[in-house]
Amino acid sequence: MSRWCAFLGEGDPDVHVRAVGGRPAPGSHGVGLLDGPGTATGPYTVGALTAIGEVTLFNGDLLRARLGADAPDGRCDDAELLLHCYATLGLGGIALADGMFALAITDGDELVLVRDHVGARTLFYARARGTWAASTSLRALRAWPDLDTALNLSAVQSFLTFAYLPGAETFLRDVHEALPGRCVRLHQDGSILEETYWEPREIEDRRSAHDHVDRLRELLEAATMRRLPEDEPVGVLLSGGIDSSLVTALASKLHDNPVRSYSIAFDGTTPNELAYSGLVAAHCHTNHRVLTVPGEAVAERLATTVSLLDCPVGDPLTVPNLMLAEAAAADGVRTILNGEGGDPVFGGPKNLPMVIFELFRSDPDPEARARAYLDSYRKCYDDLPVLLTADALADLESAPPLTEVLMPYLQQGRMTSLLNQLLHTNLRTKGAHHILTKVERLTAASGVEGRAPLFDREVIDHAFRVPPNLKLAGTSEKWILKESVRDLLPDTIVDRPKSGMRVPVQQWLTGPLRDLGHDLLLGQSARARGLFREDTVRRWMRGEGTLLPRQGGKLWLVLTLELWLRSFRIGP
Structure with a gap:
């Protein structure tokens, strides 16, 4: 059980690289398996293409039938079959696949990254010293000696708003996530070309x-x-x-x-x-x-x-x-x-409040809908001015607005109906x-x-x-x-109406997690990182402030983020 990493650099394309814990040879192309949980297999070669990936296909028989005489031996695994689909049918072959996959393909002077339609598998990439690296594991890229990266503060703001990162950004500066339904082509000269091979479409269907x-x-x-x-x-x-x-x-x-x-x-x-x-x-x-x-x-x-x-x-x-x-x-x-x-x-349940907002909307600003969507998450969006330190807020003044990732979806275009x-x-x-x-x-x-x-x-x-x-x-x-x-x-x-699972977060934070939360969020490491205002964190830990009706959820976000940053050894 492994994950994988792939490299592309200037120079001899026949030089393969060691695992990401080592440094790739100058000008190297190559792929390698890494230790860790996952289902990576490869590398496989079809013509001039070499690929490695984590691939589970649910319609292998259909793909083989579509490939016909070009189909590989029946004993090949799913990653090799997907590579054959790409080699024979291009991105159309990827679009035909039904499954969970992240695949990296070296093709001449390109490193081609493909992520499945909906995002069941992850895929990250970065560039350092003229070399591209990609992996299903962010931790693996973090271990690449040539990659000198630090905390992406914009991601902190996004996480505290959404409780996850909603787009291509990661917590590592200059490390990006390939989006689902996309093919990302990384060229030796450092340029990037992103192509969409699948996106849901709104189609009028008048059936009963x-x-x-x-x-x-x-x-x-x-x-x-x-x-x-x-x-x-x-x-x-x-x-x-x-x-x-x-x-x-x-x-x-x-x-x-x-x-x-x-x-x-x-x-x-x-x-x-x-x-x-x-x-x-x-x-x-x-x-x-x-x-x-x-x-x-x-x-x-x-x-x-x-x-x-x-x-x-x-x-x-x-x-x-x-x-x-x-x-x-x-x-x-x-x-x-x-x-x-x-x-x-x-x-599901978050759409009805947005429909009601639209019915009574008075703000003509095109971003008003996106701001209402952010409010509907009921996380730390409104608390950022009192939660983040003055230095962090100053650094975020030039960051893209939080509505940017939502605007491509929340306006007339591919979809016409609000729902x-x-x-x-x-x-x-x-x-x-x-x-x-x-x-x-x-x-x-x-x-x-x-x-x-x-x-x-x-x-x-x-x-x-x-x-x-x-x-x-x-x-x-x-x-x-x-x-x-x-x-x-x-x-x-x-x-029955949806009720959701009631998780006793507040009981955990005031019970078995109380000491851990106090030590982590008010300790030396958190203070040195300089992200959160200590007075706000203390008030939240005492159950004070305007946190109701989800008093523990916001503090849970801060605690989870601090634990993750420590695990990845990420500072300011």
Whole structure:
């Protein structure tokens, strides 16, 4: 199990490089496997092309049929098959692929980087001393001796606003992330060409609601079927909400082997959804397991879990998610499905407030919608002036506005309806840079592969053909998704409003994480970094300030960020 790194520099293209822990030879081209969790394979050669990658394909048979006589030997793995698709069909071959992949291809004086349609696998790149380097691991690039980089302060501002980084920027200055659905061509002269091979499109489809429901059901079954492992059990992360419940029901219907479902519970008095997840497990006849996560376990494992991520996420479920993946691995499960994708693809709970904002909007500024979207996150956007130090705020005066990453999606263009613009934004920001990447890193660290049927490319394409009023029907969210699986689940599950998992963050921060939070956020290292105002942090730790109704969530962001920066040894 490895990740990979690739280099491209000026000079002899036949000189291969050592792993990123060493220095590539001057003018070298090459790829190398690295230690660490992942599924990297290669290198492979087709003609003048050499490639390495982390590739899982769900439609290999279709790709082989399309390649015909140019198809490789049937024993080749998915990365080699994807390289053949590129060599024979160009980016059209990449667009045909359905899967999770990050691929680097050396092609003459180009290093070609390809990331899958929705962003299930990550891909980073940087340039130093006339050489390009790329890897699925940000930590691997950080270890490259030639790369002299420091903290990207603009990313701090973005993270505190979104609870993740929503675009191409990383916390390392001059290190970038390839966007999903893109091909990035890195040239020896230092120039970059980015090409889009897939982007969802809004298409008017006048079929009846019944026909749309039936078609969506077909696509959901096909997407789930493609992601089921052959001749072995499959796991499902089951929260009890509609998204994870429908994936559980489809897996139980379609899989010929045991289906194991996993749910989280927390100690204490926090409301939970165990009654609903238990109802679904019984209804679908899964082998169900509930994992109780005490606050002490979160405190003990938080630093290690955060260090597994290429970007911290302000999601307090990271440690529980890792523990669930470990529990599945201990049960002999190697593939685990999840219900991620229902909200960003079909219209989850954050869209209704934005629709209401638009109905009563009085500000004609084109960026007003983007600012309202930032406000809807309810993170630290409004707190930045009192949270960041004066020096940090001064340094950020020249940073791009936080609305910049949202504007391509939240204006008339590719999408005409407001709801589709919001869904497009959610898919390309939170979906690609938070949900999918978190799942991939935490499952891979446990030797398990996480797969998300609701993020299937064909399911997404159909979602943008469905009229908006069938996704958000009045105040009924994800209406068409619910109708497509109504026969598979109890009405209690289908019709109940989304509540979300209640995570006892405040109890953790005032209990088992209290001392750790105090030592980290008020300690010498944090003070030396000079990002946060100590008086604000102290007030938040005492439960003071205008933090309600999510008092602990904002402090959780700051703590997670500090842990991640320490793990990567990143200073100012």
